[in-house]
Amino acid sequence: MRSIFQEELDAVSQTLVDLTKMVSDSINKATTSLIDANITLAEEVISFDEKIDQIQHDLDARIIDIVARQQPVATDLRALLTALRMSADLERMGDLAHHVAKVARLRHPDSAVPLELQTTLQRMGHVAENMARKVGTVIESRDTALALEVETDDDEMDKLHRDLISILVSSEWKAGVASAIDITLLGRYYERFADHAVSVARRVYYLVTGEFAPQK
Amino acid sequence: MRSIFQEELDAVSQTLVDLTKMVSDSINKATTSLIDANITLAEEVISFDEKIDQIQHDLDARIIDIVARQQPVATDLRALLTALRMSADLERMGDLAHHVAKVARLRHPDSAVPLELQTTLQRMGHVAENMARKVGTVIESRDTALALEVETDDDEMDKLHRDLISILVSSEWKAGVASAIDITLLGRYYERFADHAVSVARRVYYLVTGEFAPQK
Numbered sequence: 001m002r003s004i005f006q007e008e009l010d011a012v013s014q015t016l017v018d019l020t021k022m023v024s025d026s027i028n029k030a031t032t033s034l035i036d037a038n039i040t041l042a043e044e045v046i047s048f049d050e051k052i053d054q055i056q057h058d059l060d061a062r063i064i065d066i067v068a069r070q071q072p073v074a075t076d077l078r079a080l081l082t083a084l085r086m087s088a089d090l091e092r093m094g095d096l097a098h099h100v101a102k103v104a105r106l107r108h109p110d111s112a113v114p115l116e117l118q119t120t121l122q123r124m125g126h127v128a129e130n131m132a133r134k135v136g137t138v139i140e141s142r143d144t145a146l147a148l149e150v151e152t153d154d155d156e157m158d159k160l161h162r163d164l165i166s167i168l169v170s171s172e173w174k175a176g177v178a179s180a181i182d183i184t185l186l187g188r189y190y191e192r193f194a195d196h197a198v199s200v201a202r203r204v205y206y207l208v209t210g211e212f213a214p215q216k
Numbered sequence: 217m218r219s220i221f222q223e224e225l226d227a228v229s230q231t232l233v234d235l236t237k238m239v240s241d242s243i244n245k246a247t248t249s250l251i252d253a254n255i256t257l258a259e260e261v262i263s264f265d266e267k268i269d270q271i272q273h274d275l276d277a278r279i280i281d282i283v284a285r286q287q288p289v290a291t292d293l294r295a296l297l298t299a300l301r302m303s304a305d306l307e308r309m310g311d312l313a314h315h316v317a318k319v320a321r322l323r324h325p326d327s328a329v330p331l332e333l334q335t336t337l338q339r340m341g342h343v344a345e346n347m348a349r350k351v352g353t354v355i356e357s358r359d360t361a362l363a364l365e366v367e368t369d370d371d372e373m374d375k376l377h378r379d380l381i382s383i384l385v386s387s388e389w390k391a392g393v394a395s396a397i398d399i400t401l402l403g404r405y406y407e408r409f410a411d412h413a414v415s416v417a418r419r420v421y422y423l424v425t426g427e428f429a430p431q432k
Contacts, residue, residue, distance in 0.1 A: 064297060071287045081280060084297070088304070169394045178385045180393045184400040 005070050012066070012083050013139060015059045019090040020136030020200075022052050024129050026097035027193060031125025033104040034186070035118050037111040045101035052094035056087050063087075082203050086139070089196040089203075093132060096193045103182055112182045114175040117167060124160045124190040127153055131197040138201050142208050150201035151213070157194040161187050221286050228282070228299050229355060231275045235306040236352030236416075238268055240345050242313035243409060247341025249320040250402070251334055253327040261317035268310035272303050279303075298419050302355070305412040305419075309348060312409045319398055328398045330391040333383060340376045340406040343369055347413040354417050358424050366417035367429065373410040377403050 026045050033042035063084050066072075072080060103112045113121050131153045138147045164187045167173065168180055205213040242261050249258035279300050282288075288296060319328045329337050347369045354363045380403045383389065384396055421429040 064294065067283070067297075068289050068293050071289075073284050073287075077284050078280065081283075081297075081300070084300070085304070088301070165397065168397060173393055177389055177393065177396045180396050181381065181384060181400045184397045185404065188401065188404060 005066075005072070005076075008062075008066050008070070009076065009079065012059065012063060012080070015055065015062075016083060016086055016090065016139050017136045019052065019055060019059075019087065019094075020132050020139065022048070022055075023090055023093040023097060023193075024132035024136070026052070026094055027100070027125060027132060027190075028129040030097045030100035030104065031122060031129070033101050034112055034125075035122055037104065037108050039105060039108045042101040042104040042108070046098055046105065049094050049098040053091060056091040056094075059087050060084060079207060082207050086200045086203055089200045093193050093196045096189045096196075099189045100186060103186055107182065112179070112186070114179060114183075116172075117164060117183060120160055120164050120167070121186065121190075124157060124164070124187075127157050127160065128190050128193045128197075131157075131194055135197050135200045138204050142204060144205050144208055144213075147201040147205040147208075148213060150198055154194050154198045157191060161191050221282075221288070221292075224278075224282050224286070225292065225295065228275065228279060228296070231271065231278075232299060232302055232306065232355050233352045235268065235271060235275075235303065235310075236348050236355065238264070238271075239306055239309040239313060239409075240348035240352070242268070242310055243316070243341060243348060243406075244345040246313045246316035246320065247338060247345070249317050250328055250341075251338055253320065253324050255321060255324045258317040258320040258324070262314055262321065265310050265314035269307060272307040272310075275303050276300060295423060298423050302416045302419055305416045309409050309412045312405045312412075315405050316402060319402055323398065328395070328402070330395060330399075332388075333380060333399060336376055336380050336383070337402065337406075340373060340380070340403075343373050343376065344406050344409045344413075347373070347410055351413050351416045354420050358420060360421050360424055360429075363417040363421040363424075364429060366414055370410045370414045373407060377407050 026048060029041050030045045032038060033045060063080050067077065067080055070076075106112070111118075131150055134146060134150055134153070137143065138150065164183065168183055173180065202213045205211075242264060245257050246261045248254060249261060279296050283293065283296055286292075322328070327334075347366055350362060350366055350369070353359065354366065380399065384399055389396065418429045421427075
Protein backbone atom coordinates (compact mmCIF):
# COMPACT_ATOMS: atom_id res chain seq x y z
CA MET A 1 0.00 0.00 0.00
CA ARG A 2 2.97 2.24 0.61
CA SER A 3 3.39 3.07 -3.07
CA ILE A 4 -0.23 4.18 -3.48
CA PHE A 5 0.24 6.41 -0.44
CA GLN A 6 3.40 7.82 -1.99
CA GLU A 7 1.50 8.49 -5.21
CA GLU A 8 -1.15 10.32 -3.22
CA LEU A 9 1.49 12.48 -1.53
CA ASP A 10 3.07 13.26 -4.89
CA ALA A 11 -0.32 14.22 -6.32
CA VAL A 12 -0.88 16.62 -3.39
CA SER A 13 2.50 18.17 -4.05
CA GLN A 14 1.73 18.46 -7.78
CA THR A 15 -1.54 20.28 -7.06
CA LEU A 16 0.33 22.73 -4.84
CA VAL A 17 2.79 23.36 -7.69
CA ASP A 18 -0.14 23.86 -10.08
CA LEU A 19 -1.59 26.41 -7.66
CA THR A 20 1.69 28.36 -7.56
CA LYS A 21 1.55 28.64 -11.36
CA MET A 22 -2.06 29.80 -11.27
CA VAL A 23 -1.46 32.51 -8.68
CA SER A 24 1.71 33.59 -10.49
CA ASP A 25 -0.27 33.99 -13.72
CA SER A 26 -3.06 35.77 -11.86
CA ILE A 27 -0.81 38.38 -10.25
CA ASN A 28 0.90 38.92 -13.61
CA LYS A 29 -2.41 39.49 -15.41
CA ALA A 30 -3.76 41.57 -12.53
CA THR A 31 -0.74 43.86 -12.75
CA THR A 32 -1.13 44.28 -16.50
CA SER A 33 -4.86 44.95 -16.12
CA LEU A 34 -3.98 47.63 -13.59
CA ILE A 35 -1.32 49.43 -15.59
CA ASP A 36 -3.08 49.16 -18.97
CA ALA A 37 -6.61 49.64 -17.57
CA ASN A 38 -7.44 46.38 -19.36
CA ILE A 39 -10.93 45.44 -18.18
CA THR A 40 -11.03 42.09 -20.03
CA LEU A 41 -7.90 40.93 -18.26
CA ALA A 42 -9.21 42.23 -14.92
CA GLU A 43 -12.45 40.27 -15.35
CA GLU A 44 -10.46 37.18 -16.28
CA VAL A 45 -8.45 37.34 -13.04
CA ILE A 46 -11.58 37.97 -10.99
CA SER A 47 -13.47 35.00 -12.38
CA PHE A 48 -10.43 32.72 -12.35
CA ASP A 49 -10.14 33.23 -8.58
CA GLU A 50 -13.24 31.08 -8.13
CA LYS A 51 -11.43 28.27 -9.91
CA ILE A 52 -8.42 28.63 -7.61
CA ASP A 53 -10.74 28.54 -4.58
CA GLN A 54 -12.38 25.38 -5.91
CA ILE A 55 -9.05 23.65 -6.51
CA GLN A 56 -7.88 24.58 -3.03
CA HIS A 57 -11.12 23.34 -1.52
CA ASP A 58 -10.85 20.00 -3.33
CA LEU A 59 -7.18 19.69 -2.38
CA ASP A 60 -7.97 20.23 1.31
CA ALA A 61 -10.71 17.59 1.20
CA ARG A 62 -8.26 15.22 -0.47
CA ILE A 63 -5.58 15.84 2.18
CA ILE A 64 -8.02 15.26 5.03
CA ASP A 65 -9.21 12.07 3.35
CA ILE A 66 -5.62 10.81 3.03
CA VAL A 67 -4.92 11.54 6.72
CA ALA A 68 -8.11 9.74 7.75
CA ARG A 69 -7.52 6.66 5.54
CA GLN A 70 -3.75 6.25 5.77
CA GLN A 71 -3.25 7.33 9.37
CA PRO A 72 0.25 8.60 8.65
CA VAL A 73 2.62 9.40 11.48
CA ALA A 74 5.74 11.50 11.93
CA THR A 75 7.18 12.90 8.71
CA ASP A 76 4.27 11.98 6.42
CA LEU A 77 1.68 13.45 8.77
CA ARG A 78 3.73 16.60 9.10
CA ALA A 79 4.05 16.87 5.31
CA LEU A 80 0.29 16.55 4.85
CA LEU A 81 -0.57 19.11 7.52
CA THR A 82 2.00 21.46 6.04
CA ALA A 83 0.39 20.97 2.64
CA LEU A 84 -2.90 22.04 4.20
CA ARG A 85 -1.30 25.28 5.36
CA MET A 86 0.47 25.90 2.07
CA SER A 87 -2.80 25.51 0.20
CA ALA A 88 -4.30 28.19 2.47
CA ASP A 89 -1.37 30.53 1.68
CA LEU A 90 -1.76 29.94 -2.05
CA GLU A 91 -5.51 30.46 -1.96
CA ARG A 92 -4.91 33.76 -0.20
CA MET A 93 -2.39 34.79 -2.88
CA GLY A 94 -5.15 34.16 -5.43
CA ASP A 95 -7.48 36.41 -3.40
CA LEU A 96 -4.89 39.17 -3.39
CA ALA A 97 -4.45 39.01 -7.19
CA HIS A 98 -8.25 39.21 -7.37
CA HIS A 99 -8.18 42.32 -5.12
CA VAL A 100 -5.64 43.98 -7.43
CA ALA A 101 -7.82 43.22 -10.47
CA LYS A 102 -10.84 44.68 -8.68
CA VAL A 103 -9.05 48.00 -8.24
CA ALA A 104 -8.29 47.96 -11.98
CA ARG A 105 -11.96 47.30 -12.74
CA LEU A 106 -13.17 49.96 -10.32
CA ARG A 107 -11.14 52.71 -12.02
CA HIS A 108 -11.69 51.56 -15.61
CA PRO A 109 -11.50 53.18 -18.19
CA ASP A 110 -8.84 55.13 -16.27
CA SER A 111 -5.73 53.47 -14.91
CA ALA A 112 -5.77 53.29 -11.11
CA VAL A 113 -2.04 54.00 -11.17
CA PRO A 114 -0.77 57.53 -11.88
CA LEU A 115 2.07 57.67 -14.41
CA GLU A 116 4.80 58.42 -11.86
CA LEU A 117 4.05 55.14 -10.03
CA GLN A 118 3.61 52.78 -12.96
CA THR A 119 7.23 51.61 -13.06
CA THR A 120 7.29 50.86 -9.33
CA LEU A 121 3.96 49.02 -9.45
CA GLN A 122 5.06 47.05 -12.49
CA ARG A 123 8.21 45.98 -10.67
CA MET A 124 6.18 44.92 -7.64
CA GLY A 125 4.02 42.82 -9.95
CA HIS A 126 7.09 41.31 -11.53
CA VAL A 127 8.69 40.44 -8.17
CA ALA A 128 5.41 38.94 -6.93
CA GLU A 129 4.94 36.80 -10.06
CA ASN A 130 8.52 35.61 -9.81
CA MET A 131 8.24 34.74 -6.12
CA ALA A 132 5.16 32.62 -6.73
CA ARG A 133 6.88 30.79 -9.56
CA LYS A 134 10.00 30.23 -7.46
CA VAL A 135 7.91 28.85 -4.63
CA GLY A 136 6.54 26.26 -7.08
CA THR A 137 10.10 25.13 -7.79
CA VAL A 138 10.84 25.05 -4.05
CA ILE A 139 7.87 22.73 -3.48
CA GLU A 140 8.95 20.51 -6.38
CA SER A 141 12.67 20.39 -5.69
CA ARG A 142 12.73 20.92 -1.90
CA ASP A 143 15.70 23.16 -2.59
CA THR A 144 16.36 24.97 0.71
CA ALA A 145 18.80 27.47 -0.83
CA LEU A 146 16.06 28.53 -3.24
CA ALA A 147 13.63 28.75 -0.31
CA LEU A 148 15.96 31.27 1.34
CA GLU A 149 16.18 33.19 -1.95
CA VAL A 150 12.45 33.86 -1.70
CA GLU A 151 13.18 35.84 1.47
CA THR A 152 15.69 37.96 -0.45
CA ASP A 153 13.02 38.61 -3.08
CA ASP A 154 10.77 39.76 -0.26
CA ASP A 155 13.39 42.35 0.75
CA GLU A 156 13.18 43.69 -2.80
CA MET A 157 9.39 43.83 -2.49
CA ASP A 158 9.64 45.70 0.82
CA LYS A 159 12.00 48.21 -0.78
CA LEU A 160 9.64 48.80 -3.70
CA HIS A 161 6.78 49.18 -1.24
CA ARG A 162 8.70 51.82 0.71
CA ASP A 163 9.47 53.65 -2.57
CA LEU A 164 5.77 53.60 -3.41
CA ILE A 165 4.76 55.09 -0.06
CA SER A 166 7.49 57.73 -0.16
CA ILE A 167 6.28 58.97 -3.55
CA LEU A 168 2.76 59.01 -2.14
CA VAL A 169 3.66 61.21 0.82
CA SER A 170 5.95 63.46 -1.20
CA SER A 171 4.82 67.00 -1.83
CA GLU A 172 4.61 66.25 -5.56
CA TRP A 173 1.61 63.97 -5.07
CA LYS A 174 -1.15 65.65 -7.04
CA ALA A 175 -3.44 62.69 -7.75
CA GLY A 176 -5.65 63.27 -4.71
CA VAL A 177 -6.83 61.23 -1.75
CA ALA A 178 -8.97 58.67 -3.62
CA SER A 179 -5.96 57.70 -5.69
CA ALA A 180 -3.77 57.60 -2.55
CA ILE A 181 -6.23 55.11 -1.03
CA ASP A 182 -5.99 52.90 -4.15
CA ILE A 183 -2.22 52.96 -4.10
CA THR A 184 -2.05 52.27 -0.35
CA LEU A 185 -4.28 49.22 -0.75
CA LEU A 186 -2.45 48.01 -3.86
CA GLY A 187 0.87 48.31 -2.03
CA ARG A 188 -0.56 46.28 0.81
CA TYR A 189 -1.89 43.57 -1.56
CA TYR A 190 1.47 43.04 -3.24
CA GLU A 191 3.27 43.07 0.09
CA ARG A 192 0.90 40.45 1.53
CA PHE A 193 1.17 38.35 -1.63
CA ALA A 194 4.93 38.29 -1.10
CA ASP A 195 4.52 37.48 2.62
CA HIS A 196 2.48 34.40 1.77
CA ALA A 197 5.10 33.30 -0.77
CA VAL A 198 7.73 33.60 1.98
CA SER A 199 5.46 31.64 4.30
CA VAL A 200 5.23 28.74 1.81
CA ALA A 201 9.00 28.77 1.24
CA ARG A 202 9.64 28.73 5.00
CA ARG A 203 7.25 25.81 5.47
CA VAL A 204 9.16 23.76 2.89
CA TYR A 205 12.43 24.74 4.57
CA TYR A 206 11.15 23.53 7.93
CA LEU A 207 9.82 20.29 6.45
CA VAL A 208 13.15 19.48 4.84
CA THR A 209 15.54 20.57 7.60
CA GLY A 210 13.43 20.26 10.76
CA GLU A 211 14.55 23.79 11.59
CA PHE A 212 13.08 27.22 11.04
CA ALA A 213 14.75 29.27 8.32
CA PRO A 214 16.78 32.08 9.93
CA GLN A 215 14.75 35.27 10.25
CA LYS A 216 15.86 38.03 7.94
CA MET B 217 -8.19 5.86 26.59
CA ARG B 218 -11.18 7.60 25.09
CA SER B 219 -11.64 9.87 28.08
CA ILE B 220 -8.04 11.11 27.97
CA PHE B 221 -8.54 11.86 24.28
CA GLN B 222 -11.72 13.75 25.09
CA GLU B 223 -9.85 15.74 27.72
CA GLU B 224 -7.21 16.59 25.15
CA LEU B 225 -9.87 17.80 22.71
CA ASP B 226 -11.47 19.90 25.43
CA ALA B 227 -8.10 21.41 26.31
CA VAL B 228 -7.55 22.36 22.65
CA SER B 229 -10.95 24.01 22.59
CA GLN B 230 -10.20 25.85 25.83
CA THR B 231 -6.94 27.24 24.42
CA LEU B 232 -8.84 28.50 21.36
CA VAL B 233 -11.30 30.26 23.69
CA ASP B 234 -8.38 31.74 25.64
CA LEU B 235 -6.95 33.05 22.36
CA THR B 236 -10.25 34.73 21.44
CA LYS B 237 -10.13 36.59 24.77
CA MET B 238 -6.53 37.64 24.20
CA VAL B 239 -7.14 39.01 20.70
CA SER B 240 -10.33 40.70 21.89
CA ASP B 241 -8.36 42.46 24.65
CA SER B 242 -5.58 43.31 22.20
CA ILE B 243 -7.85 44.98 19.65
CA ASN B 244 -9.58 46.86 22.47
CA LYS B 245 -6.28 48.16 23.84
CA ALA B 246 -4.93 48.86 20.36
CA THR B 247 -7.97 50.99 19.58
CA THR B 248 -7.60 52.95 22.81
CA SER B 249 -3.88 53.44 22.18
CA LEU B 250 -4.78 54.80 18.76
CA ILE B 251 -7.47 57.25 19.81
CA ASP B 252 -5.72 58.44 22.97
CA ALA B 253 -2.18 58.33 21.51
CA ASN B 254 -1.32 56.14 24.51
CA ILE B 255 2.19 54.83 23.82
CA THR B 256 2.31 52.58 26.92
CA LEU B 257 -0.79 50.75 25.82
CA ALA B 258 0.51 50.51 22.23
CA GLU B 259 3.77 48.95 23.45
CA GLU B 260 1.79 46.54 25.60
CA VAL B 261 -0.21 45.29 22.60
CA ILE B 262 2.93 45.02 20.47
CA SER B 263 4.85 42.94 22.99
CA PHE B 264 1.82 40.83 23.92
CA ASP B 265 1.54 39.70 20.29
CA GLU B 266 4.66 37.58 20.80
CA LYS B 267 2.87 35.78 23.60
CA ILE B 268 -0.14 35.11 21.36
CA ASP B 269 2.19 33.75 18.67
CA GLN B 270 3.85 31.47 21.20
CA ILE B 271 0.53 30.13 22.48
CA GLN B 272 -0.63 29.49 18.92
CA HIS B 273 2.64 27.77 18.09
CA ASP B 274 2.38 25.50 21.13
CA LEU B 275 -1.27 24.77 20.42
CA ASP B 276 -0.48 23.71 16.84
CA ALA B 277 2.29 21.40 18.06
CA ARG B 278 -0.15 19.92 20.58
CA ILE B 279 -2.83 19.35 17.91
CA ILE B 280 -0.37 17.65 15.56
CA ASP B 281 0.84 15.48 18.42
CA ILE B 282 -2.74 14.42 19.25
CA VAL B 283 -3.42 13.53 15.61
CA ALA B 284 -0.21 11.50 15.44
CA ARG B 285 -0.78 9.64 18.72
CA GLN B 286 -4.53 9.12 18.71
CA GLN B 287 -5.04 8.58 14.98
CA PRO B 288 -8.56 9.98 15.12
CA VAL B 289 -10.94 9.49 12.23
CA ALA B 290 -14.08 11.18 10.92
CA THR B 291 -15.54 13.78 13.26
CA ASP B 292 -12.63 13.96 15.71
CA LEU B 293 -10.04 14.32 12.97
CA ARG B 294 -12.13 17.03 11.34
CA ALA B 295 -12.46 18.85 14.66
CA LEU B 296 -8.70 18.79 15.20
CA LEU B 297 -7.86 20.00 11.69
CA THR B 298 -10.46 22.73 12.05
CA ALA B 299 -8.85 23.75 15.34
CA LEU B 300 -5.57 24.09 13.46
CA ARG B 301 -7.19 26.52 11.04
CA MET B 302 -8.98 28.46 13.76
CA SER B 303 -5.72 28.92 15.62
CA ALA B 304 -4.23 30.41 12.43
CA ASP B 305 -7.18 32.83 12.16
CA LEU B 306 -6.79 33.87 15.79
CA GLU B 307 -3.05 34.33 15.48
CA ARG B 308 -3.67 36.58 12.49
CA MET B 309 -6.21 38.62 14.49
CA GLY B 310 -3.46 39.16 17.06
CA ASP B 311 -1.14 40.37 14.26
CA LEU B 312 -3.76 42.84 13.09
CA ALA B 313 -4.21 44.28 16.60
CA HIS B 314 -0.41 44.58 16.67
CA HIS B 315 -0.49 46.45 13.32
CA VAL B 316 -3.06 48.91 14.71
CA ALA B 317 -0.88 49.52 17.78
CA LYS B 318 2.14 50.12 15.55
CA VAL B 319 0.32 52.93 13.73
CA ALA B 320 -0.47 54.46 17.15
CA ARG B 321 3.20 54.21 18.10
CA LEU B 322 4.40 55.62 14.78
CA ARG B 323 2.33 58.80 15.17
CA HIS B 324 2.87 59.29 18.91
CA PRO B 325 2.67 61.86 20.57
CA ASP B 326 0.00 62.77 17.99
CA SER B 327 -3.09 60.66 17.49
CA ALA B 328 -3.05 58.89 14.11
CA VAL B 329 -6.79 59.52 13.87
CA PRO B 330 -8.10 63.02 13.02
CA LEU B 331 -10.93 64.18 15.25
CA GLU B 332 -13.66 63.74 12.62
CA LEU B 333 -12.89 60.00 12.35
CA GLN B 334 -12.42 59.12 16.00
CA THR B 335 -16.03 58.06 16.60
CA THR B 336 -16.06 55.80 13.54
CA LEU B 337 -12.72 54.21 14.42
CA GLN B 338 -13.80 53.70 18.02
CA ARG B 339 -16.94 51.94 16.82
CA MET B 340 -14.90 49.73 14.52
CA GLY B 341 -12.72 48.81 17.48
CA HIS B 342 -15.78 48.08 19.58
CA VAL B 343 -17.37 45.86 16.89
CA ALA B 344 -14.06 44.01 16.40
CA GLU B 345 -13.58 43.40 20.13
CA ASN B 346 -17.15 42.18 20.43
CA MET B 347 -16.86 39.84 17.43
CA ALA B 348 -13.75 38.20 18.89
CA ARG B 349 -15.47 37.73 22.23
CA LYS B 350 -18.59 36.30 20.58
CA VAL B 351 -16.46 33.88 18.58
CA GLY B 352 -15.09 32.58 21.90
CA THR B 353 -18.64 31.83 23.03
CA VAL B 354 -19.36 30.16 19.67
CA ILE B 355 -16.36 27.84 20.14
CA GLU B 356 -17.43 27.06 23.71
CA SER B 357 -21.16 26.62 23.13
CA ARG B 358 -21.21 25.50 19.47
CA ASP B 359 -24.21 27.78 19.15
CA THR B 360 -24.87 28.02 15.40
CA ALA B 361 -27.33 30.92 15.75
CA LEU B 362 -24.62 32.92 17.48
CA ALA B 363 -22.18 31.91 14.73
CA LEU B 364 -24.52 33.47 12.18
CA GLU B 365 -24.78 36.60 14.33
CA VAL B 366 -21.04 37.13 13.82
CA GLU B 367 -21.78 37.59 10.12
CA THR B 368 -24.31 40.28 10.96
CA ASP B 369 -21.67 42.01 13.07
CA ASP B 370 -19.42 41.89 10.03
CA ASP B 371 -22.07 43.78 8.03
CA GLU B 372 -21.87 46.49 10.68
CA MET B 373 -18.08 46.53 10.32
CA ASP B 374 -18.36 46.82 6.52
CA LYS B 375 -20.74 49.74 6.93
CA LEU B 376 -18.39 51.53 9.32
CA HIS B 377 -15.53 50.88 6.93
CA ARG B 378 -17.47 52.42 4.04
CA ASP B 379 -18.26 55.45 6.25
CA LEU B 380 -14.57 55.81 7.03
CA ILE B 381 -13.57 55.76 3.36
CA SER B 382 -16.32 58.14 2.35
CA ILE B 383 -15.13 60.73 4.88
CA LEU B 384 -11.62 60.21 3.58
CA VAL B 385 -12.53 60.94 -0.04
CA SER B 386 -14.86 63.79 0.84
CA SER B 387 -13.74 67.28 -0.08
CA GLU B 388 -13.55 68.17 3.61
CA TRP B 389 -10.51 65.93 4.13
CA LYS B 390 -7.77 68.33 5.20
CA ALA B 391 -5.46 65.98 7.09
CA GLY B 392 -3.24 65.22 4.08
CA VAL B 393 -2.05 62.13 2.25
CA ALA B 394 0.12 60.63 5.03
CA SER B 395 -2.89 60.59 7.32
CA ALA B 396 -5.06 59.17 4.54
CA ILE B 397 -2.57 56.28 4.20
CA ASP B 398 -2.79 55.60 7.95
CA ILE B 399 -6.57 55.59 7.89
CA THR B 400 -6.73 53.39 4.79
CA LEU B 401 -4.47 50.80 6.44
CA LEU B 402 -6.30 51.02 9.77
CA GLY B 403 -9.61 50.48 8.00
CA ARG B 404 -8.15 47.45 6.28
CA TYR B 405 -6.80 46.02 9.56
CA TYR B 406 -10.16 46.21 11.32
CA GLU B 407 -11.94 44.81 8.29
CA ARG B 408 -9.54 41.86 8.09
CA PHE B 409 -9.80 41.28 11.84
CA ALA B 410 -13.56 40.97 11.40
CA ASP B 411 -13.13 38.67 8.37
CA HIS B 412 -11.07 36.26 10.43
CA ALA B 413 -13.68 36.32 13.21
CA VAL B 414 -16.30 35.39 10.59
CA SER B 415 -14.01 32.67 9.31
CA VAL B 416 -13.77 31.08 12.79
CA ALA B 417 -17.53 31.32 13.30
CA ARG B 418 -18.16 29.68 9.91
CA ARG B 419 -15.73 26.86 10.71
CA VAL B 420 -17.64 26.08 13.92
CA TYR B 421 -20.91 26.22 12.00
CA TYR B 422 -19.60 23.72 9.45
CA LEU B 423 -18.25 21.44 12.16
CA VAL B 424 -21.59 21.33 13.97
CA THR B 425 -23.99 21.12 11.03
CA GLY B 426 -21.85 19.54 8.27
CA GLU B 427 -23.00 22.37 6.04
CA PHE B 428 -21.56 25.73 5.08
CA ALA B 429 -23.26 28.72 6.68
CA PRO B 430 -25.31 30.56 4.03
CA GLN B 431 -23.31 33.34 2.37
CA LYS B 432 -24.44 36.82 3.29
